[in-house]
Amino acid sequence: MTQPYRLSTGGRIDRSRTLTFSFDGKHYTGHPGDTLASALLANGVHLVGRSFKYHRPRGILTAGGEEPNALVGVGRDDAHFTPNLRATQVELYDGLTSESQNRSPSLMRDYGAVNDVFWRFFPAGFYYKTFMWPRKAWTKFFEPRIREMAGLGRSPKTADAARYAQRFAHCDVLVVGAGPAGLAAALAAAKTGARVILCDEQSEPGGSLLAEPEAMIDGLAAAEWLKAALVQLAAYPQVKILPRTIAFGYFPHNMIGLAQSLTDHDGEWDDSKPRGRLWQVRAKQVVIAAGAIERPLVFPDNDRPGIMLAEAARIYLERYGVLPGRRALVFTANDVAYRTALALHRAGCAIAGIVDLRPDAGGPLVTAAQKAGLPVFPASTIAGTDGRLRVTGATIKPIAGGSGQHVSCDVLLMSGGFTPSVHLFSQSRGKLVFDSTLDAFLPGAPAEACSVAGSAAGLQSLKEVLDSGAAAGGGAASYQVANAPLAQGGFIGAVPYHGDPGSVRAFLDYQNDVTAKDVVLALREGMRSVEHVKRFTTNGMATDQGKLSNMNALGIMAPVLNKPVPAIGTTTFRMPYTPVPFGYFGGYARGELFEPERRTAIHSWAAAQGAVFEDVSLWKRARYFPRGTEDMRQAVARECRAVRNGVGIFDASTLGKIEVVGPDAAEFLNRMYINAWTKLQPGKLRYGILLREDGFVIDDGVIGRISDTRFHVTTTTGGAARVLTMMEDYLQTEFPELDVWLTSTTEQYAVIAVQGPMAREVVQPLVEGADISAEAMPHMSMVECRIAGVPARLFRVSFTGELGFEINVPADYGRAVWEDLMESGRPYGITPYGTETMHVLRAEKGYIIVGQETDGTVTPDDVGYAGMIGKAKPDFVGKRALARAAFAAQTNRKQLVGLLTDDPAHVLEEGAHIVADPAQPKPMTMLGHVTSSYWSDALGRSIALALLRDGRARTGEQLYVPLENGNARVTVVSSVFYDPEGVRLNG
Amino acid sequence: MKLLPPRSPIKGSQEMLLIPCPYCGNRPEIEFAYGGEAHVVRAAAPRTVDDTAWTEFLYFRKNPRGDHAERWRHAYGCGRFFNVKRNTYTDQIEASYRIGETLP
Structure with a gap:
């Protein structure tokens, strides 16, 4: 068997x-x-x-x-x-x-x-000192080798098949930990009618009661009391018990993060069920009943397989029916290890000895062990162990000195006492107080509405634990407890062992392989703060965050620094309490649900035509419409030709749109935009520039005056929300006296741009109720009418330099109007074009894109728009900043210019830098950078826009753009490459 | 400057404050956008302000460890800006009040 x-x-x-x-x-x-x-x-x-x-x-x-x-x-x-x-x-x-x-x-x-053979060469901090030369070897040789050697598990190479759920919850009392204190708290809170969530990391509630065969609570055996308590809790409809749920983080205002494992325990067989659920619980009151963690003892070679914590061995015996070994040696500074020895003894495990650091251990458990004939070694220590893949024995020595005695064993069970789990309490920024009788940090004054109960608060007897839980839950129960052990006694630091400290390793942090000697070395190297020692030695920096090692590290530091533990302090506890898989935090936000995808009313038409889309903020925009085997450059050249020579159609629906309405609408825009708005007549359009208060361009767009009290403002695609927020901010906080309403209409309108010399012929037949002839409707005017039977705001405006219209119709009709325009344009060869062609056409005209020609440090004058500033206005956002002497003193600002490469076929890299002399030593003096660069079909050559120091004065100069494959010589020209007189706009 | 960082409404799992909107009551932080230090007064007539003072207005902000008056906007609620007195160390919010009201 x-x-x-x-x-x-x-x-x-x-x-x-x-x-x-x-x-x-x-x-x-x-x-x-x-x-x-x-x-x-x-x-x-x-x-x-x-x-x-x-x-x-x-x-x-x-x-x-x-x-x-x-x-x-x-x-x-x-x-x-x-x-x-x-x-x-x-x-x-x-x-x-x-x-x-x-x-x-x-x-x-x-x-x-x-590595273990050569351990003397790998003390703490060794790689800060060892791998310094040659410098390049670090990245090429040492680091890859070290990463390969020193690591945790492997990352899976395929995507996680599991899905994850997330939930927000509210409750009156959240109890963390379903041991005796947590159960008592939940019972007391439930009795008051409170909504309770009780979470516990284990598969079933009970905590220490799951391995408690002796204690009696209110006349019941502990396991029976546990059963009854769970039945009682289940009867309250407002109590929720979450097993397999870790409270991993305590966030401000009593928000607790819980990670609930749902299918790990049965093997994740069904991928349609969520593997785990992240809970964000807002609790009126939090009860932390997280228990305590047994400390290892730090002695030479204390890390061999078979060396375990004493209470863990007892849990394996009592809860799982497993004998951890056949011959156990116990090493302790705490009474409960005697209980482990007695239980193992009864179960048939030989006890090789109980080595107690204390000279005067007493109490009922010690007496019982002596009575059972177990060999007890008081005031003794363990000086070393042996066994390679499993412990085979240990050497016992009196602390006072003298000769050692070797005993054989196949398990060595140790207990240095218990460290209360104050992690969550500390995360909540509650103050910790050091208790020198317990050698433990205990919860002090809380910073949030929370309390700590049970052994997490340093309580040792089961009665105190239960009663503190009841009190924390708002009750006053007084439990009757019998036969419960008392976990008194403990030790922090490295135990005495009478050996050469240079030749032994006593492990402190098992996961990061930190020894007691490493801490002493850190102090010798001059580290004083506990945070510095932590980082130098990596003690407590593993995924267990020093749950077992932090107190022992302080115990080692205290005598060397000659300071009491509280004067050294403790490191910061951070979330997560135990590691939580990334999937819990990603939750539903993965794949298609990672971000919402915004599609225009015309999207489905473009998709059916085989458009290639690009992401612009959350929008999907058609980038170009390839035909046959065309690549992007061929498709864009064809689309550009169509617009310059005939007519093109473009989906501009993603433009941000804000309706600015009210008696003070014009005055509001006067204060927000650099331009003057008072004299703009209803039915006219104006290109507006918006600055931040610091004077730099933040957005632009065409604004139409619908009536005296109503404006149709457009913004950049990416800036829509930002501009509305900025407007709301000024309206609510700086200009509250203005009577204005702002409404986002971005999603309400579909916007169709029809551009090119034949644009009017295409639009005209669909227009009802307006004269759109060149005389009646000049460039930069607008009219409300019906188009294809749909109410529309028709703008005569151009972002291509050609005659153009932008048709705003209710979004639901966008695709129908688009298809009618396609039909109307068929005789003229109407060609749909995408954002790439839009970019080329506007660059040929030197029209800027905010965010491409501007980067948050560009003024209106830098891009040649100083003339748009309403000079008579007393104030607008950014005006005062532009008047600062600091700006006037800058005679060398970067300005928008055009660049032409010597080689007309060479399309420069966007972002490339510009220098006067490519032979100068590095680092070179940069004069500016390329902001936009395209192949221009209309000019039959490449063009580029750039921001260049003192650029306008450099027109005609020859400069260089150093690139990986050589230096490109360029000539500085005007930023308007095509139709500089602008006659085509007036067609 | 009064620019708010763009915020995505869906990725809220790190947002944990419970913020008392003076118009709507307590709401989770995920509904709000931060608006920087409160009571930074934009002069009614900026032309009359000298360069030093305007530079202070533009760029200089307090960064206290402790009580801080700051602006929030209930961006995914009523849309209103308001002020909050928050302790930057403990994150506890001691007061929230409307724009134009004085720090309690």
């Missing part, structure tokens, strides 16, 4: 069913109720990992979320694979596939273990 270390009775496992699982390719069996760790131990497997730095063989140390060694990868395939899971928390299911980490080729024979 397999599972040689499984007892025939006892524990909370279901022996009637056998589960098969594999670890590193080898098959084992276990039972429902097991964790991967308990099932491996039942099969006698302690060796489960190799350490991070020295590749030392490591075993299962704990029975919970603080596990630093037993990190495994779990999952049947790459799409369901999760690395770095703690085997102590992985629930067993049939078919579970798991593997060890950081070993090559196998756990038994690991080449990386050579």
